[in-house]
Amino acid sequence: MTADPRTAPVLVPLPLPTDLDAPDAWLLHGMVDAVNDVLLDTWGTRDEARVAGEQLAALRDQEYVTRLRFVALDAPPEAGPPDPARVLGRAVLDLPRQDNTHTGSAGVEVRPAHRGRGIGAALHDLVIATARAHGRSTLTASSDHAAEPDAGPGTLAPSTGTGRVRADDRGVAFLAHRGWTLEQVVRRSVLDLPVDAPVLAGHAAAAARAAGPDYRVVRWEARCPDELVDQFAHLQTRMSTDAPKGGLDLREDVWDAARVRAAEQTYVDRGMPYRVAAALHQPTGDLVAYTSLVSRPDSDEFVFQDDTLVLREHRGHRLGMLVKTANLARLAEVQPGARRIGTWNAEENAHMLAINVALGFRPAGGSGEWQLRLG
Template identity: 45%
Template sequence: MSTDAAAAVEELEIPASMDAPGAAAFAEMVDVRNAIESHVMGTDVLNYTARELLPSYQVQHHEPIRLFVARIAGRIVGRGILSWSAAEDATASWVEVEVLPEFRSRGVGTALYDHLAAIALPSGRPTLQADAIHTRPETGERIEPPTGFGWLSADDPGVRFLRRRGYQLEQVARISGLRLPVDPELLASKRDAAHAAAGPDYRVVSWVGTTPPEWVGDLATLKTRMSTDAPSAGLDMSEEKWDAARVADWDRQLADSGRERLTVAAEHVPTGRLAGFNELYLPADRARPVTQEDTLVLAEHRGRRLGTLLKVANLQRLAEVSPSSPMVTTFNAEENRHMLDVNEAVGFTPIGYEGAWKLTP
């Protein structure tokens, strides 16, 4: 354990389940996470339960992760996350620091960050990268990434924190929300138009929950390509190698989280292989927002409006499976104009922004 004048930083053990010893501290950490992000966003639409988040911390062999908390008088007031890719060629460590608003400017964020950096820098992955959700006040200098798309305000506290430590903004992601329900006629019209553009060589397949055996290999290919084909600006990114075992781990995480996953994919009929996919994650409480995670069309199948076809088809499936869901949220790089166009066409609007930052040694 390390301390400064006000805060004690300690590593938080990841419990085996929410009924295991240590689960109360993990749940307290999740409450702190939710309070911080709700404050920054001005809404709780990105909140998760402890059960939903726990599985993502438990599977360590693909993307190792360590979790730290800062306490004042025994209370968790901030958290720090250190993660990295298990790939042999990985050169970057990812750091995340969050502090409750009422405990900022007391050295808590600095104590957490210094603790993470001291572990990361000698690890052989000396490039430090960070994702952070930001407010975007109209005051202050506009900080733009080298991509030329999107901006953040120099007056945002998170921007100030990272720039003081030498980080450069590499990418801005837009956080979007879609109020539900969407007009069924609008979705039907867009699906018909996208299907006509795709032509008879493509058909939509879908499933709920774990991956059907016949699609495991193709899903592994799509998830691997997601790590290399999605826009990553100047960030140091390693290829995520997916195989059947990793898909099985991913499916187990889904079951343990209590969430349900809706997957829609485009099958290339001449080859019988999947050309793209879209995922929606539904919480057990259907009054809470749905999260749209990965969407990818393989480069060799682009230009046929498959992205629109997949997103619209999954929104139609969502309306059938969970008509009470109030919203879908999603993240997209600001330079990914094609995907933003697809989102905007069905009604997604900006609700927040995330910066991806890099500190090169």
């Protein structure tokens, strides 16, 4: 008896094509289309949509993280035309190679039109088996939601107690049924641009007054100045220890100058402008805070807020607001077509959320952050 393809998806590792026109590149195009279908279904916008060239460049960057991708098809690739629509879903497994080698970051996405026929379950099983084969003992995953529910029946709270997800959300139910535990809820917020210039200048001036003369803002685009790169690497290491992680078993992830340069090069390869504003503590010459914005390769309209960090020992001086306003002012100058910035912050990260709310960011859904112990 032939297997019913509707219940037996064919799962194949994504080949990394040499370029976007290579004979096997249709699988990458199909994977990106599938992810974009899921993003549109979840968020109702294409703001966070992926772009094939950018994804190919991101997947080539495997020095610090092994990036495995699997795609689900109805039949083996060679059994049909090279049509991206044949890709029904995909799984992600990112495996850190230097720190946090006990864990990995997983994801399963199925095109809305092909859900409910076992594709998600099959991709999930493959990811778990692969993570085990790589010796991982825990995994993390996210479930996205366009609106965070009010407290009440039918909601789940994470181990931090802050934030909620709907228990009947398909992604939530999918992970909960498979033994994952909800360890954190992250709020997504969007800032509509342009911010009124006098309002932004007012926040910047108030932050500069509170910070005082000991702190100076430095900004760069694409490449950190050589004299600051070791310190910038240290800040990125501290991002892994100082940002709230809820109940997720994530440990220190050490950065050095070479890794900073590799990450910068990947943004260049992805065609994504990368802008940093940082605070320098003048008495010591130390870099003590930073924030970064990353623009899309294909449109000016939407901008990703990347990391923001103020070292613990320099908190309470409004440095978060200082660097954020400096980067927003720069963005307004160099990318006047920007209309929205999206950011993600842990619900328990009250100080960061307060800065964003003061700047005018509005809640726009978020994610549940989940963990599975593989035993």
